[in-house]
Amino acid sequence: MALIYMNMTLAFTVSLLGLLMYRSHLMSSLLCLEGMMLSLFVTMAITILNSHLILASMIPIIMLVFAACEAALGLSLLVMVSNTYGVDHVQNLNLLQC
Amino acid sequence: MTYIVFILSTMFVVGFLGFSSKPSPIYGGVGLIISGGVGCGIVMNFDGSFLGLMVFLIYLGGMMVVFGYTTAMATELYPEVWISNKAVLGGLMVGLVMELVLVFYVLGEVYGDVVTEFSDLGDWVVYDMEDYGFVNSEAVGVSSLYSYGAWLIVVTGWSLFVGVVVIMEITRGG
Numbered sequence: 001m002a003l004i005y006m007n008m009t010l011a012f013t014v015s016l017l018g019l020l021m022y023r024s025h026l027m028s029s030l031l032c033l034e035g036m037m038l039s040l041f042v043t044m045a046i047t048i049l050n051s052h053l054i055l056a057s058m059i060p061i062i063m064l065v066f067a068a069c070e071a072a073l074g075l076s077l078l079v080m081v082s083n084t085y086g087v088d089h090v091q092n093l094n095l096l097q098c
Numbered sequence: 099m100t101y102i103v104f105i106l107s108t109m110f111v112v113g114f115l116g117f118s119s120k121p122s123p124i125y126g127g128v129g130l131i132i133s134g135g136v137g138c139g140i141v142m143n144f145d146g147s148f149l150g151l152m153v154f155l156i157y158l159g160g161m162m163v164v165f166g167y168t169t170a171m172a173t174e175l176y177p178e179v180w181i182s183n184k185a186v187l188g189g190l191m192v193g194l195v196m197e198l199v200l201v202f203y204v205l206g207e208v209y210g211d212v213v214t215e216f217s218d219l220g221d222w223v224v225y226d227m228e229d230y231g232f233v234n235s236e237a238v239g240v241s242s243l244y245s246y247g248a249w250l251i252v253v254t255g256w257s258l259f260v261g262v263v264v265i266m267e268i269t270r271g272g
Contacts, residue, residue, distance in 0.1 A: 003104050003107075003204060004103055004104060004107045004140070006200065006204070007104070007107035007108060007110060007111050008107065008110075010111050010196075010197070010200070011107075011110055011111045011114040011133075014111065014114045014115055014118045014193060015114055015118055017118065018117070018118030018119070018120060022120075023120045023185070025120070025122070025123050027123035027126075027165075027168070027169055027172060027173075028117070028120040028123050028126055030165070031117050031123060031126045031127060031130055031165065032117065032118055032120075034130060034161065034162075034165070035114055035117060035118065035130055035133065038130070038133060038134060038137055038153075038157065039110075039114070039137075041137070041153065041157075042110070042137045042140055042141060042153075045141045045144070045146055045149045045150075046140065046141060046144050046146075049141070049144040049145060049146045049149075049236060050144055052235070053239075054235050054236070054238060054239040054242075055239055055242055055246060056239065057148075057149070057236050057239030057240045057242075058239060058240055058242065058243040058247050058250065060149055060152075061149075061152060061240060061243065062243075062247075062250055062254055064152065064156055064157060065254045065257075065258065066254070066257070067161075068156070068160065068161055068258075069257060069258060069261040071161050071164070071165070072164070072261060072265055073261065073264065073265060073268075075164060075165070075168050076265040076268045076269050077268065078168065078172060079168065079171075079172075079269060080268060080269060080271065082171065082172040083271065087172060087173075087174060088172045
């Protein structure tokens with residue numbers, strides 16, 4: 001296995017841990033989600049380019065489209081939270097008290 | 099120069115640590131932009147010129163700009179830098195130590211046994227078997243999105259449209 005896959009897996013795992021362990025801002029978790037998408041894009045692109053799978057070159061672009069959809073949805077939720085509370089602190093998301 | 103991809107991927111991971119340690123989001127966006135630029139360099143080292151420029155144009159130029167001004171809207175008066183909070187600095191240092199330990203371990207293995215183990219532990223060097231002439235084969239593959247991937251275009255276009263409608267419903271409020 002090539003060395004670059006180790007670093008790509010590490011980057012994905014670091015972003016995943018950053019997404020799961022949030023601090024105060026909801027925006028930081030959305031940025032970690034974007035980081036996961038970026039590491040997946042680079043991994044997919046180098047696998048496809050190195051194996052000369054020419055027709056599969058469109059798959060990273062499709063993945064970028066769906067990542068953009070997901071980012072836009074996350075940002076719209078953040079905008080609504082920010083409209084209600086002024087900042088996007090996750091401690092404000094406390095309506096569910098069980 | 100054979101290991102330029104490995105060096106770039108190490109910088110990629112360090113950039114990821116920069117925003118995963120979660121300083122204030124505006125500095126996290128800076129780390130993601132740096133990682134995006136380095137990721138473009140990694141993809142370009144494998145002859146992926148179109149996909150690399152796609153990262154810059156669509157990902158950084160489209161999505162990160164939106165993240166940037168949303169962060170500007172929902173941010174605080176005194177944003178935290180990486181050194182202003184012990185939790186952020188501790189996370190960054192732990193990640194950096196982990197990355198350096200792994201890099202030196204791997205490089206130790208490679209340089210210890212270069213002649214016999216190079217094909218297992220070395221980095222990739224792209225081996226071109228066919229002669230594609232004057233056309234970049236990867237650009238041909240991406241442009242086949244409009245011929246072989248017509249149904250993919252329909253599905254992604256429809257899902258983007260539905261996404262826009264969903265976002266308008268969410269932000270209607272009330």
